[in-house]
Amino acid sequence: MLAVRDLTVAFPPARGKGDATVALDRLTLEVSRGEFVAVLGPSGCGKSTLLRAWGGLLVERARVSGEIAVPRASDGTRATAWMPQRDGLLPWRRALSNAMVGAIAAGVPRERALPRARALLVEFGLGGFEDAWPHELSGGMRQRLALLRTCLTERPVLLLDEPFGALDPVTRRRMNAWLASVGLVSQDGERAVALVTHDVDEAITLADRIVVMSGRPGRIVHEVQAHGESRYDREALLASLDA
Amino acid sequence: MLAVRDLTVAFPPARGKGDATVALDRLTLEVSRGEFVAVLGPSGCGKSTLLRAWGGLLVERARVSGEIAVPRASDGTRATAWMPQRDGLLPWRRALSNAMVGAIAAGVPRERALPRARALLVEFGLGGFEDAWPHELSGGMRQRLALLRTCLTERPVLLLDEPFGALDPVTRRRMNAWLASVGLVSQDGERAVALVTHDVDEAITLADRIVVMSGRPGRIVHEVQAHGESRYDREALLASLDA
Amino acid sequence: MTPRTRAALVGGVTVAVLIAAWEAAVRMGDLPPFVLPAPSHVAATAVGSAPLLGPHVLTTATEAVLGLALGATVGWLLAVLTATIPTTGQVAQPVVLLSQTIPTVVLAPLMILWAGFGLTSKVVLVALTVFFPVLIASSAAIRDVDAEHADMVAGLGGTRRHQLWIVRLPASVPGALAGLRIAATYAVGAAVVSEYLAGASGIGVFIQRSRKAYAVDQIFVGIALIAILTAVLVLAIVALRRALTPWQPAHARL
Amino acid sequence: MTPRTRAALVGGVTVAVLIAAWEAAVRMGDLPPFVLPAPSHVAATAVGSAPLLGPHVLTTATEAVLGLALGATVGWLLAVLTATIPTTGQVAQPVVLLSQTIPTVVLAPLMILWAGFGLTSKVVLVALTVFFPVLIASSAAIRDVDAEHADMVAGLGGTRRHQLWIVRLPASVPGALAGLRIAATYAVGAAVVSEYLAGASGIGVFIQRSRKAYAVDQIFVGIALIAILTAVLVLAIVALRRALTPWQPAHARL
């Protein structure tokens, strides 16, 4: 349902001359219904670009070829909710209100979203900060708030760009657990998650499948499926990253 | 030389009423000459606040008590260079020019800084992006650029707030190696590094001493020194974080 | 002493010094009062003509406030509209430019043909002056909005309308307020000029009559009234800014 | 068709439609020509009086451009100064406000006393109009600068001066340009008004002589010249914005 086929994305230089940056080179990747895919890869290889492509957020200047498939909601809109690598919190909204942006943008009724937002704030360790301005939050708190905002969209397909990069291992593990429990718990076949992460253990814990990309221009160099209890071979994964 | 004694930092609510957020509570910590100290701790515990205190960057509103000691350069200015958790790149400067901000702010002559900046850009994997605008860089690229900027100050004391949070493991290891080789290689007794990180392995690799902070308000709950070859007990560290 | 009392104090002292310097200049220099009357003289005249002034001030204040409100609303809405539908901006551009370049002395007679002598034509003339800085400053603020924020909304499933309401409009508020701050400074003056052209009451009428009567001291009373009314409007806008941008730290008042 | 040609085209078509509507209104309505002459009539007059116009246009353009340059520089520097030393802002505030509220007709004789009848007094009057929007918009932009960026510089060992040069000034450029865009629109008009007060040449003199001579068609030629000069100035500012903010995507032109 979520797919790119032969996707090439190149960025011509902003105004002047010079070489275009080829971010993705004929990338093909599919995420099936109910699947949780983690994307690993060196910095600058095009992971964020891939997620932006699915989110419909490639800049106008980008030269794009290939196919981008995105599931649609019943009203024809994209069924995806994207979480940016930088949090994108609005400085003029307090924490709770920033979270509600997800619900507003996705058309989720306020009556349903608001209690959920309050509950999640507590669950994410942000209790008591409902009325804080973003600039009053720590880096990790901002990131959690951004994830919370994404979840309030209630969209079935999540595109998460390094959602836990600014979290300490403990908080990270707690958030991982939360995501695992909620993320695809109702594997109703409609949901899917594409997660960009730099944490191999996180990928191993969460993903049904792990995709490793090469350096720029990003292509897929390694792909592994979870296998039973000891789901992945950690060392092989790390080695593939090092290639 | 770098020290806080009984440092308490509280943030009263921005304009209105409500409770103050106590970020640090009577924290005492010293970093000696030539020492590399890593600070671990749960998200929102006050790590960034500590680094900002040393950098002279606490917001005016903050209620601060206790003592903050910072080494001074010969001209009386702080001998520190701070790298913010968010990169703080200037949108109107190209990559190379953003890097040079460090040299300009610290008064390093352009003739010396410029070739160094060019060389480091290549070493940091940003070769070819000298003329890119920040918004054309990936998250990890921005972070490396911010570190580069900090290094160009040539200040002896580095205050690094999660410098590698957005990097994949491989790039991260490369940057770690670079930092280890350069950071304190000339242990002339004047240099020191305070590093905030969420990556326990990074702390283990780099630091002479690791400090673990409690949840907010941040206090030091654990402190370990490197011991010979097998420098730290990884499990004990993780356990202390979980406490 | 809070920064705000300090600011008020410094401002007050500056005004006092200015007035003292003016008084001294007139007394020591040999400018005839017919060119520049002393402030003491102006003050005396003001006290003498105080009973006359009330209705004039009220008229001008009404025109200025209504015109400011109308102009600011139109300017801001136009900024929003042109941000939403770029073609409207290209269509509006020449009209807006013309509206700012036709001299009031030429426009006023046409305006009065259309809106008569009453309050309406003056409010419209003030609005015409005022909408422009609000439009431009808001447009700039809407345009220069962080792509990061707009993308965030789109990535969450938001439409262009959502981007407008959640990001562009709020992001335009500080810019619109800067425009409004400029506009507020012009509003009273614009009302006065509109009264020069056709008025039966107002500070402009008072000044014009004083000019015709060669009563320079009264003209300066009129100017002082304009300055005071303007200062009040500007302070109101500054208070509005404080109220509308609670996330920003309190800041200087210029 | 690039967005810029498209914009130019839409703008051109709008102007053409406006002029056609005006022509139609005059021909079909029964407005006497001394209220509103037809554009064809105005064009004919313009052709007829073309030899007269050159020196007038040159005078006004000189005053406008010099005044704009002077005013924008002063406004921006004042914004920088008040951002650096807050007290100067509190001192400047009442003076700035006064400078914008004293009617030009009152200011002019004093200005002539001080600067004579020549180019200087007109350039100063234009600058007086123009510096204000630049000052306010730049001040707002400097003030609203990202704390993140200012902190970054300080954390690298930069002084307040460094913050100013590296962060505040560049961050103020888009705001200053928005102010300049407003100012550019006023500059030609301000030059024309300054010529009403004392001139021997200029579009203002041309319009004033035409008014006194009941030559309404000539007045409209004068207005068209003001509009064209203003449009040229505004386009120059837009080009300047493009040149000065290369990191921003090309954007709408309003």
Next chain:
Amino acid sequence: TETDASADAGDALTPVTVVLDWTPNTNHNGLYLALENGWYEEAGLEVTVIEPGETSGLQLVATGQADVAYSVAEGLLPARAAGADVVSVATVIEHNTSSLLSLTEDGIERPRDLEGKRYGSYGSQLETAIISALVACDGGDPELVEHTPLVSDDFRIGLSEDQFDAAWVFDAWDTIRLGDVDGLDVSTLAFRDWFDCIPDWYTPLLATSAEAIAESPETVRAFVETTARGYAAAMEEPQAAADALLAAAPELDEELVRASSDWLATRYADSPETWGEQDPQVWDEFAGWLAAGAILEGDPDVEGAWTDEFLPGRP
């Protein structure tokens, strides 16, 4: 003596700045004719003309920024009362040529016809006083005249769009424009026909400062004499004066300028030789009338307000 002056002038012309009262018009004919003929240079003067628009020429003269200003009696007297020692050295037109202009169809033939009509007002006290005096003197009730603000100085708009019924105009310019040039059916009610009810006064006149008179009377004399020569010539050859004005201000409407020059040729003065002469009685009565109506406060020292001593042929 003329040749002597021009010989001196070879290297040292005395600069004289003249401020007009408004844009160039036929009231200034003598000045422009003298300029065009080079008579000021002959008299050793280098004359610069300034169009002040709304700036008061009297202020400029009072502060020494200008040497001579075209002004009006109702401006000069209050300026003197306020301490500016400005002095009228010639009247440009012998009698007030103001009129009330209206459409003939409105039937305003005498002041009392203004009852129930709207007067388009500039907003000066003098206007109100003059209109009221006229109406009352003619047996009407001044209270019944409505004063409405003048929006445009183009009276054609005001009259034809029915914004007002009558306005105060100058016959030499506005009346000729509307009546002769535009062919509108307008009537005038001339002030000069009602000098029993209202005073006559000098408008425009030439003013300089007492200081200039004290310091360089010969310059004042040279200027006034030469200007008188210009006006005398304008009375004899109005079309030559019209040519001079049109050359200086080509924006003006030629038809209007020519007709107006002809009309004024017989009205600048009784005869070319007497141009500029002022009558003490006119000054006294006008000042008294202003004071009685509380339009003038303070003492203008009417005696010192004017002098004819610089006119040609005076000692």
